[in-house]
Amino acid sequence: MTSTAKAAPKAVPLDQVDIAGGLWQDRQLVNREKTIPAIYDQLQKTGRLDAWRMDPNRERPKKRTVITMFFDSDTAKWLEAVGYSLQTHPDSALEKQTDDLIDWIEKAQQADGYLNTYFGNLEPENKWRNVRDYHEMYNAGHLIEGAVAYHQATGKRPILDTLTRFADHIEANFGPREGQKRGYPGHPELELALVKLYRDGGDEKYLKLAQYFVNERGQQPHYFDLESIAREEDPTDFWAQTYKYCQAHKPVREQTEATGHSVRACYLYAGIADVALETGDAELVAVSRRLWNDLTSHQLYITGGLGPAHSNEGFTFAYDLPNETAYAETCAAIALAFWAQRMFHLDPHGRYIDVMERALYNNVLSGVSYEGDHFFYANPLTSYPYVNPFEHFSGITSNKHYRREEWFFCPCCPPNVARIVASIGSYFYSTTADRVYVHLYNQNTASLNLGGTTVTLAQQTHYPWEDTIRLTVGVAQPTAFELALRIPGWCHNYTLAVNDTQVSIIPETGYVVIARQWTDGDSVTLTLAMPVERMVPHPDIRHDAGQIALQRGPIVYCLEEVDNGARLANVALPQDAALETRFDASLFGGVSVIHAEGVRIESMAWTGDIYLPHSAVNYQRSPAPITAIPYFLWANRAPGEMRVWIREA
Ligand SMILES: [Zn+2]
Numbered sequence: 001m002t003s004t005a006k007a008a009p010k011a012v013p014l015d016q017v018d019i020a021g022g023l024w025q026d027r028q029l030v031n032r033e034k035t036i037p038a039i040y041d042q043l044q045k046t047g048r049l050d051a052w053r054m055d056p057n058r059e060r061p062k063k064r065t066v067i068t069m070f071f072d073s074d075t076a077k078w079l080e081a082v083g084y085s086l087q088t089h090p091d092s093a094l095e096k097q098t099d100d101l102i103d104w105i106e107k108a109q110q111a112d113g114y115l116n117t118y119f120g121n122l123e124p125e126n127k128w129r130n131v132r133d134y135h136e137m138y139n140a141g142h143l144i145e146g147a148v149a150y151h152q153a154t155g156k157r158p159i160l161d162t163l164t165r166f167a168d169h170i171e172a173n174f175g176p177r178e179g180q181k182r183g184y185p186g187h188p189e190l191e192l193a194l195v196k197l198y199r200d201g202g203d204e205k206y207l208k209l210a211q212y213f214v215n216e217r218g219q220q221p222h223y224f225d226l227e228s229i230a231r232e233e234d235p236t237d238f239w240a241q242t243y244k245y246c247q248a249h250k251p252v253r254e255q256t257e258a259t260g261h262s263v264r265a266c267y268l269y270a271g272i273a274d275v276a277l278e279t280g281d282a283e284l285v286a287v288s289r290r291l292w293n294d295l296t297s298h299q300l301y302i303t304g305g306l307g308p309a310h311s312n313e314g315f316t317f318a319y320d321l322p323n324e325t326a327y328a329e330t331c332a333a334i335a336l337a338f339w340a341q342r343m344f345h346l347d348p349h350g351r352y353i354d355v356m357e358r359a360l361y362n363n364v365l366s367g368v369s370y371e372g373d374h375f376f377y378a379n380p381l382t383s384y385p386y387v388n389p390f391e392h393f394s395g396i397t398s399n400k401h402y403r404r405e406e407w408f409f410c411p412c413c414p415p416n417v418a419r420i421v422a423s424i425g426s427y428f429y430s431t432t433a434d435r436v437y438v439h440l441y442n443q444n445t446a447s448l449n450l451g452g453t454t455v456t457l458a459q460q461t462h463y464p465w466e467d468t469i470r471l472t473v474g475v476a477q478p479t480a481f482e483l484a485l486r487i488p489g490w491c492h493n494y495t496l497a498v499n500d501t502q503v504s505i506i507p508e509t510g511y512v513v514i515a516r517q518w519t520d521g522d523s524v525t526l527t528l529a530m531p532v533e534r535m536v537p538h539p540d541i542r543h544d545a546g547q548i549a550l551q552r553g554p555i556v557y558c559l560e561e562v563d564n565g566a567r568l569a570n571v572a573l574p575q576d577a578a579l580e581t582r583f584d585a586s587l588f589g590g591v592s593v594i595h596a597e598g599v600r601i602e603s604m605a606w607t608g609d610i611y612l613p614h615s616a617v618n619y620q621r622s623p624a625p626i627t628a629i630p631y632f633l634w635a636n637r638a639p640g641e642m643r644v645w646i647r648e649a
Contacts, residue, residue: 008277008345009430009437012448015087015152017425021443022462024424026589027365031421032085034372039078039415040097042407048075051117052104069118069135070410075101076142077415079159083149084422095154102150102159105143109162113169115143128173129231132186132224132238132246140166141190141267148193148200149419160200167197171209176216183223184213186246187264191271192338195278211275214284217268218243218251245312253287258295261314262307262327263412265295266335273342285346292343295336296355302535302549302644303366303556303631304359305379307332319540323382323645330367330376330413333359334420341427344439348430350510353439354489356427360420360440361464361554365632368417370588374404375414376635381558381644383635401639429457435482437511441469441528450481455518457483464553465583465592467530473522481518484511485526490554493529500525528553532579532594537645547645548573550594550628552581557594557628561640564626568641570602571624572649588633598626599649621649 019025043049048071082098085091109115116136119127131137140163147163150156170190174181185191194210216223224243225235243249245260247268258265269291276284298318300306305328307314308321313329340356367376385400407414428444430437433451441463448455456474463469471483487494487507496503496512499522505512514524530553537544550557559568577596584593603617626646634642 007432009348009432009435010345011341011426012429012431012446013152014084014423014426016447016449017428017444018088018446019425019442019444023464024421024442024444027421028085028088028424030370030372031081031368031418032089032091035368035414035418035421036078036081036085036094038373038406039074039081039418042411042414043075043078046407046411047071049101049104051121052101052108054108054117054121067118067122068410069116070139070412072115072117072139073135073142074411074415075105076139076146077412077419079146080142080149081415081418081422083146083151083153084419084426086153087149088422088425098150099156102162106158106162109165113165115140115162115166115169128181128183130186130227131181131183132227132248135187137170137185137190138187140170141185141193144190144193144197148196149423151200164197164202167194167202167206167209171205175209175212181223182216183227184216184248186224186248187261188213188247188268188271189264192267192274195271195274198278207275207278210271211279214252214268214272214275218248218254222248224248240312245314253283255287256290256294257315258291258299258306259315261312262332263313263329263335265314266306266332266339270335270339270342273339273346277342277346288343288346292339292352300355301326301328301363301381302358302537302551303328303362303379303381304333304336304355305329305363305381306336310378319538319542321541322543323643324380324384326378326380326382328363328379328381330364330379331416333363333367333379334416337364337420337427344437345430348437348509350486350507351489353486353510357440357488357554358556360424360427362556362631364417364420366634367413368421369404370633370636374406375408375411375417376404377408377410377413381631383642385639385641401635401641403635403639434480435484435513437484437486438471439486450479453479453481455479455481463528464530464555465590467528467553469526469528471524471526473518473520473524475518475520478517478519480516482513482515483518483524484513485524486511488528488554490533490551491528491530495525495527497525499523532557532581534573534579534648544645546648548648549644549646550579552592552594555592556631556644558631558634558642558644559626559628559646560634560637560642562638563629564624565600566641567602568643569647570600571598571626571643572601572647573598573626574649587629588636591630591633594626594628596626596628598624598646600624601647601649 051071144163147159151160174183191210191213194206198207228235247260247265272284273288299315301321307327309316310327337356337359340352343352363379366379383402428440429446431448436448441461445458458472461469532552534548535551580595581592600622603619605618
């Protein structure tokens with residue numbers, strides 16, 4: 001499968017990027033020290049580790065009701081997070097702990113390569129009988145991703161060999177050949193995992209299988225119908241009612257809108273982009289762009305969240321972006337970041353990275369507590385004490401405020417946050433033979449391979465709290481290449497200096513490209529002006545009408561009750577109020593907060609009536625100093641209300 005895209009930029013691997021300070025170093029430290037161990041403890045407590053040790057010949061586990069068909073994916077994402085963490089921070093105790101687990105995973109594999117704790121042990125009669133719902137392929141994808149990450153970290157082959165055998169098993173059973181099932185994953189994820197396996201030195205057949213899954217999806221006769229009939233079920237009784245739920249309502253090439261379950265959607269779209277990138281399939285590139293444009297221009301929260309509805313954990317319709325009931329699953333924002341990076345490689349433009357950055361710094365980071373051991377599944381943009389729309393899902397039984405939880409019945413989000421935080425360095429740069437794209441800014445040193453020449457690039461910055469980034473180039477001898485620095489979409493004013501001499505370069509596709517012969521020690525200083533912006537919603541987002549959101553650089557802010565009192569809906573920001581940024585070193589290790597003179601508009605003389613004529617109510621406007629903190633840090637202090645969108649007065 002030759003590619004027109006051979007010259008496409010590629011991500012700089014994780015182990016080439018040493019994050020040595022700033023926000024992402026802090027988050028990675030917490031991830032290593034708190035999140036990864038906390039998830040392991042939960043995997044153990046909830047029987048997920050024991051599930052690998054079941055012996056179906058000896059025991060039918062008594063706790064069948066507490067074992068679910070997505071168990072394996074939780075372990076798999078933990079394994080993947082460990083694989084990434086070990087690539088940058090070797091840890092022999094963690095490696096030993098993981099090797100022990102891997103030993104059990106290998107032993108759980110069946111002779112024909114099949115690997116699944118639930119169907120392998122509890123319902124062997126149902127293996128591959130319902131790929132629409134049963135998550136076998138989803139689990140397989142996550143296990144493959146985990147195996148590739150762990151192999152890359154340690155060079156150890158056993159887990160990769162195990163998952164390669166499983167991939168071979170799937171490849172033998174599914175596909176267009178005589179006697180094969182023409183199925184594809186009901187919950188996409190395996191597609192992108194197979195491309196990873198292919199890129200990790202695997203056989204081209206894994207890429208072809210990913211391509212098959214993409215092309216077969218939604219074709220008639222519909223495999224999910226055929227499979228239902230084979231189970232003697234009526235296909236129209238599908239519990240989710242429509243194949244839009246799993247993006248199988250029509251062939252991928254005919255799809256025009258982001259639809260259905262948002263995590264499934266973005267994993268699929270990432271897989272489509274991967275197949276397009278590897279095969280140079282222009283039609284799939286066009287499909288990817290079309291779906292991207294639909295999602296990001298109609299169905300995206302300002303926090304980078306997506307999928308507003310609880311009912312389908314997914315999309316509804318254009319501009320339907322409620323705040324209080326926003327589902328905006330942590331996994332969906334993570335999946336969007338995966339897709340965004342792939343879109344950039346397909347179509348090198350900063351607009352994709354703008355969305356990736358929005359998701360990472362807001363909806364993704366809000367998914368984990370500052371201390372690293374509590375998690376959000378849903379990430380609403382408004383929170384009030386009286387309603388918790390997610391209660392039955394996340395099992396929250398505590399006070400009346402929505403808070404992060406230690407774990408969930410379906411704990412897809414916690415290990416997903418762990419893996420993206422551990423691998424964040426791999427989102428910083430992309431290279432071609434003669435160009436370095438710098439996507440994200442944070443203190444780090446990267447070692448880059450440009451057409452066989454090693455170039456180091458060191459970033460010194462306090463981004464996202466400060467606006468200046470200083471990059472220093474390290475080369476063994478003078479080397480010509482292009483340094484492409486992203487000018488974020490939110491930035492309307494920047495300055496650029498090379499060796500302290502100001503230069504004027506107009507951005508191309510979101511990047512300023514500095515082409516020169518670089519000498520060791522050359523420096524570039526980029527200043528991205530980041531005034532506080534009052535962001536306004538599209539006029540069709542009815543939920544936000546008359547309100548603004550505060551954003552500074554990539555960070556979206558929110559008001560919390562602990563700083564601003566209760567009834568935040570009654571707090572308004574006058575249009576002429578000055579917005580002052582202060583760095584608060586005492587808050588969450590040091591963050592920029594925003595202060596303003598707001599106003600509270602309310603009547604304290606309300607009686608028991610629910611509605612009254614205006615004339616009967618003595619509305620008061622009283623001064624209300626406002627403090628806004630980064631959205632991703634909300635719900636880390638005293639429980640209370642929260643709002644991203646604030647009334648304008
Ligand atoms: Zn999730």
